[in-house]
Amino acid sequence: MLKFRPVNRRSFFYLAASSPLLAAAAEEQIPDYRIHSRFQRSPHPGMPGPYKGQVVRVHSEKSIDSASEHVDRAVVKQMLSAGMRSLTGQSRDQDCWSRFFTPQDVVGVKVNCSGAPHIMSSPELVAGIVENLTAVGVQAKNIWIYERFGGQLESVGYQKFVPDGVHIWAAEGNYTPRGSVTGYDPNTYVEVDFFGEEDTRSFMVRPVADTFTKIINVPKMKEHQAAGVTGCLKNIAYGDFSNVDRSHRFTKTNTYSYIGTLASVEPLPSKVVLQIMDGLSSVWHAGPFSQLPQFRFYPKQILFGTDPVAMDHVALDTIEAKRKAEGAPSLFDRSPSHLGKDNSSASINHFIREPGHVEYASHLGLGVYDSKQIHIKAIEL
Amino acid sequence: MFFLAAALPVLFWTGAPNTAPTLQQAGIDHIAVPAFQADPWKNVSGISVESADLDKTVKLPSPGVQLHMSQASASRVPWVNSNGWRFMRQPSARFSYDVKGNTAALAAAEAFCFGANAVIQSDASGLASLSSMLKFLSTLEGRPGPALTDVGFVDNGSSTDAEVMNLMVRDNLLFSIVRTPNPNLTLNVQIGSKEYPTQEATNPDTMEHKIRANLGDARRLVRIYGASVVVVHVTGEQGKVRLHLLNYGSGQGTRVGAFRVRILGHYSKGQLHSFDNTNDQLADYSPESDATEFTVPGLKAYAVVDLSQ
Numbered sequence: 001m002l003k004f005r006p007v008n009r010r011s012f013f014y015l016a017a018s019s020p021l022l023a024a025a026a027e028e029q030i031p032d033y034r035i036h037s038r039f040q041r042s043p044h045p046g047m048p049g050p051y052k053g054q055v056v057r058v059h060s061e062k063s064i065d066s067a068s069e070h071v072d073r074a075v076v077k078q079m080l081s082a083g084m085r086s087l088t089g090q091s092r093d094q095d096c097w098s099r100f101f102t103p104q105d106v107v108g109v110k111v112n113c114s115g116a117p118h119i120m121s122s123p124e125l126v127a128g129i130v131e132n133l134t135a136v137g138v139q140a141k142n143i144w145i146y147e148r149f150g151g152q153l154e155s156v157g158y159q160k161f162v163p164d165g166v167h168i169w170a171a172e173g174n175y176t177p178r179g180s181v182t183g184y185d186p187n188t189y190v191e192v193d194f195f196g197e198e199d200t201r202s203f204m205v206r207p208v209a210d211t212f213t214k215i216i217n218v219p220k221m222k223e224h225q226a227a228g229v230t231g232c233l234k235n236i237a238y239g240d241f242s243n244v245d246r247s248h249r250f251t252k253t254n255t256y257s258y259i260g261t262l263a264s265v266e267p268l269p270s271k272v273v274l275q276i277m278d279g280l281s282s283v284w285h286a287g288p289f290s291q292l293p294q295f296r297f298y299p300k301q302i303l304f305g306t307d308p309v310a311m312d313h314v315a316l317d318t319i320e321a322k323r324k325a326e327g328a329p330s331l332f333d334r335s336p337s338h339l340g341k342d343n344s345s346a347s348i349n350h351f352i353r354e355p356g357h358v359e360y361a362s363h364l365g366l367g368v369y370d371s372k373q374i375h376i377k378a379i380e381l
Numbered sequence: 382m383f384f385l386a387a388a389l390p391v392l393f394w395t396g397a398p399n400t401a402p403t404l405q406q407a408g409i410d411h412i413a414v415p416a417f418q419a420d421p422w423k424n425v426s427g428i429s430v431e432s433a434d435l436d437k438t439v440k441l442p443s444p445g446v447q448l449h450m451s452q453a454s455a456s457r458v459p460w461v462n463s464n465g466w467r468f469m470r471q472p473s474a475r476f477s478y479d480v481k482g483n484t485a486a487l488a489a490a491e492a493f494c495f496g497a498n499a500v501i502q503s504d505a506s507g508l509a510s511l512s513s514m515l516k517f518l519s520t521l522e523g524r525p526g527p528a529l530t531d532v533g534f535v536d537n538g539s540s541t542d543a544e545v546m547n548l549m550v551r552d553n554l555l556f557s558i559v560r561t562p563n564p565n566l567t568l569n570v571q572i573g574s575k576e577y578p579t580q581e582a583t584n585p586d587t588m589e590h591k592i593r594a595n596l597g598d599a600r601r602l603v604r605i606y607g608a609s610v611v612v613v614h615v616t617g618e619q620g621k622v623r624l625h626l627l628n629y630g631s632g633q634g635t636r637v638g639a640f641r642v643r644i645l646g647h648y649s650k651g652q653l654h655s656f657d658n659t660n661d662q663l664a665d666y667s668p669e670s671d672a673t674e675f676t677v678p679g680l681k682a683y684a685v686v687d688l689s690q
Contacts, residue, residue: 172638177679180638181607186665186676193598196590197458198552200598201606201641242607 030257034191039209039266046214046273047263049306051087053368053375055314056304058083060381064280066298071280073124075381076302080128082379083276083304094135100273101214103137108212108271109145112220112235112278113152115290120156121218121278125302127161129216129276140165144207148239150174171205171242184242185209190262195249202241204265215272217308221279221299221315222287223323225343226253228331228355230288231315232275232308233366237262248351251339256354260361263308269366275311277303284322286343295346297322309367310374312358331355389518390489392511393433393477393500401425407508408516413500433500438477441467441499443484444491445632446610458609461629465612466546468495469558470536475499482506483682484632486514490656490683493518494614494625514682517656521685526618531602532556532592533563535571541582542572548589553613555602568596600645607640611680615644620690622648631682639664639678648673648688657681 044050058079064071084096101107109129111121126145133143140163147153150170159168171183184203193200208215219235226248227234237259238244244262247254263269279302285295299318305311320331328346329338331353340348362369394404394412398421404412405427413433414422422430446459468476476499478488485507492499503511532549534556536542549556562569570592572582582588598604603613603624614625624644628637636657647668655661663686664676677684 177636177638179607179609179640180679181641181676182639182664182678186641186667186674196593199458199606199609200604203606203641 031192031194031254033257033261035189035261035265036191037188037204037266039188039270041266042270045269046271046306047269047308048310048365048367049273051306053307053310053373054087054305054377055307055310055374056083056086056377056379057301057314058086058304058379058381059299059301061300062381063300063302064298069118069281071122071124073127076122076124076280077128077131078381079302080125080132080276082381083302084132086377086379087304087306093132097132097136101133101136101138103139105138105213106142106211107133107138107144108207108215109143110215110217110219110235110239110272111145111147111153111156111158112218112230112239112288113147113149113156114288115220115222115283116152116155118293119220119222119281119283119287119290119296120152121220122280123156123158123161125276125278125280126158126218129218130162130166134163141167143167144169144212146170146205146207148172148205148242149178150176169207179243181242182206188265190241190265192258194247194254197246199243199246202243202262204268205240205242208240208271209267212271214274215268216274216276217272219275219277220282220288221277221303221318222283223285223295223319223331224255224288224353225286225349226351226353227255227259227357228353229312229316229319229358231277231312233259233263233312233358233361236268236272236308240268241265251336251351253351253354256357257360259357260364260366263361263366264364272308273306275303275305275308277311277315279303279315279318282319282322284319284326285328285346285349292344307367309358309362309369311367312361313369313371313374314376316355316358388498389515390492390497390499390501391431391433392508392515393435393502395502398422398425401428403505404428404508408512409508433475433477435477435500435502438475438500439467439471441476441478441488443478443480443632444487444629445484446629446635459630461551461610461612463547463550463612463627463629464491464497465495465550465614466543468492468497469546469556470538470543472496478502480507480632482632483510483634485511486656486682487627487629487632489514489518490627494627494683514656517683521654526616526621526623528555528557529602529615529617529622530555530557531567531596531600533559533566533569535559535562535569537572539572541579541585544585545570545572545582545588545592548585549592550612552589552593553601553603553605554589554593554596555613555615567600568592602645604643605640606643608637608680610635611637611640613642617688622646622688624686624688626677626680626684626686628680628682631680637680639676640680641665641674641676642686643672643674644688645672646690647671648690651675651686651688653677653684653686655680655684 150173188204224230485503
C-alpha cells in the first residue's frame with residue numbers, strides 16, 4: 001500500500017513563499033492528510049494532460065434560452081464539435097475523440113447534479129459526449145454516467161438522452177442509506193481529522209478505482225459557498241469521495257487544501273483525461289445548489305481542456321466578473337461581516353470561501369494557475 | 382476486567398395472567414413480574430416467570446439518537462444516547478428500561494452487548510421487536526471473554542467522570558474502569574491527575590478529544606468508518622474476538638448502510654451474525670499483518686462479528 005502526503009505543513013510553507021495568495025493562507029495549518037492508494041501514477045497522466053494551460057471556450061447565444069432554460073441540443077452538439085476540434089487540432093470529430101479513447105475503454109462520465117433540476121451537467125451535453133464515445137467504438141455498456149447521490153442523479157433523467165445500455169450509476173443510490181460505503185473502494189481513501197470528527201476517512205468511488213479506464217469530467221460552472229467556485233477540481237474531488245462535507249464546520253472550511261488533495265489521489269490524475277465544463281447556465285451566489293433563482297445566470301458557454309486548474313481559473317474569473325457586475329463581494333472576500341445564515345442576500349455567505357483551492361491544486365501538479373501561462377482560445381458560434 | 386454475562390434481558394410485565402395470550406402471540410416465553418404477581422403467573426403454561434422489584438433497579442434512559450436539527454452545522458453527526466458507561470460503572474447492578482416500539486429491541490441488545498442484568502418494560506408496540514431480538518440473542522453462542530479496551534479509566538464516581546465516559550462510549554474509545562492505572566493498557570486516564578486536570582474536564586468534549594489524541598487513532602483497537610450512530614463493544618480472548626455492533630438509530634427505524642470496520646490484529650476468519658438479515662456477510666475482508674478490515678453490509682439494530690486467527 002502506497003502511503004504519502006502530497007503536501008505537509010513544512011512543504012506547504014515552502015510553496016507559500018512563492019505565491020502571495022498561498023502566503024496569505026499559510027497562516028492556517030494544512031491538515032495532516034494520509035493518502036492510501038495502491039495505484040501508481042501513469043507516465044502520461046490525464047491531468048494536467050497534453051493540453052496543459054490551454055482552455056477552449058465556445059460560446060453560443062443560441063445554446064440555451066434564459067427564460068425557459070431550454071437547451072438546444074443541436075447547438076450544443078455543434079459547440080462540442082467546435083471545442084474538441086479546437087482543443088485537439090483535428091478536423092474530424094472522430095479523430096478528436098480517438099485522441100483520448102479507444103473501443104476497449106470503460107469510460108466514466110462524472111456529472112454534477114447537486115443543483116438539479118435547474119443547474120446540472122446538461123443532459124444534452126452529456127448526450128453529445130456519449131454519442132461521440134460510441135462513434136469511436138466505445139460500447140454503450142462500457143459508458144457510465146455517475147454521481148455520488150442517487151436522488152440527485154435520477155432527478156435529471158439522463159437515461160432519456162442516451163442509448164440503452166449506458167449505466168446511470170450513483171455511489172449512494174436511492175435505495176441505499178445515505179453514507180453507505182458499498183459504492184466506494186475500501187482500499188483507496190484519504191484519512192484526515194479536520195475538527196475532531198470520529199469518521200476520518202473519505203473513500204474513493206469504487207468504479208473509479210476498479211472499473212473505469214478513463215474518465216471525462218463534466219462539471220457545472222458554479223459559485224460555491226465553501227470552495228468559492230465549483231468546477232473541474234471540486235467535481236472530480238468531492239464528487240469522487242465519500243464523507244467530504246465534514247470538511248466544513250461553522251464558517252470554516254478546509255476546501256482550500258482538501259479539494260486538490262483528493263483530486264491528486266491516484267488513479268484520478270491518471271484516468272481523468274478530458275474536462276468539459278458546462279457553463280450554459282450557472283450560479284453566481286449561494287451555490288452549489290440552486291434554490292434561489294435570482295442567483296442563476298447564463299454564460300452560454302462550454303469550456304474544454306485537460307488542465308483542471310487552468311479551466312477552473314477561467315471559471316473563477318467568470319463568476320467573479322458576474323459578482324462584480326451584481327455588486328456582490330468578491331469570492332476572495334474574507335470579511336466576518338459578510339458571514340451569516342441568510343444568504344438570500346448576495347452580500348452574505350455561510351462560509352469563508354476558499355477560491356485559493358484552485359491555485360493550491362496547481363502546486364500539487366494538477367495544472368497551471370498563472371494567468372500569464374494560460375492560453376484561452378475563444379470560439380463564437 | 383468486565384466480563385460479558387450470559388443472561389438475556391427480560392421483559393418486565395405487569396399484566397395479569399389472562400394477558401398471557403398477548404405474550405405468547407409475540408413469542409415471549411419468559412418474563413419478570415412484580416413479586417406479588419409471581420405466584421399467579423406460575424400456573425400459566427409456556428411462560429416462565431421470575432420476580433423483580435423495579436424500585437431496586439437502576440432506571441435507564443431510553444437509548445437512541447437525537448438529531449439536534451435546530452443546531453445547524455456544528456456537526457451533522459447525531460447525538461448518541463448510550464447506557465454503556467452506566468453498565469460499566471455499576472457492573473453488579475440490575476437495570477430497568479421503560480421503552481416503546483423498536484427501542485425495546487435496541488435496549489435488549491444494548492444490555493446484552495454490555496453484559497448487563499436488565500429488565501425491560503414495554504408496551505404492545507415493543508413486544509414483537511423485543512421478542513425477535515431476544516430470540517436472536519439466544520442463538521448467539523456464548524463468547525464470554527473479557528472486554529478488550531484501549532484505555533483504563535479511574536472513575537471517581539463523579540458526574541464529570543460520567544460525562545467523559547459517556548462521550549468515550551459514543552465515540553468508540555474503548556475503555557474499562559480500573560481502580561488504579563493498568564500498565565497493560567495503552568493509556569490510563571484519571572481525571573484530577575496532573576495530565577488530566579479536573580478543570581479541563583469541565584468541558585467533557587475537550588477532555589475526550591485529549592484522551593483520543595493521547596491514545597492516537599492508529600493505536601485504537603477498533604475504528605468505524607461510514608457510520609456515525611454505531612457503537613462497538615469488543616470482547617475476546619485467546620485469538621478470538623467478538624465485536625458487538627449497535628445501531629442507536631434503530632429505535633427510530635433507521636437502518637445504517639454499509640460501513641467499514643478496522644480492528645488491530647490479524648484475523649484470518651470473520652463471521653457476521655446479524656439480527657435483521659441472516660444472509661448478510663462481511664464484504665471486502667482484508668486481513669493485513671497489523672490490522673484486519675472488513676465491511677458490514679448494513680445494520681438494522683444489532684450484529685456481532687466473530688473473528689479468529
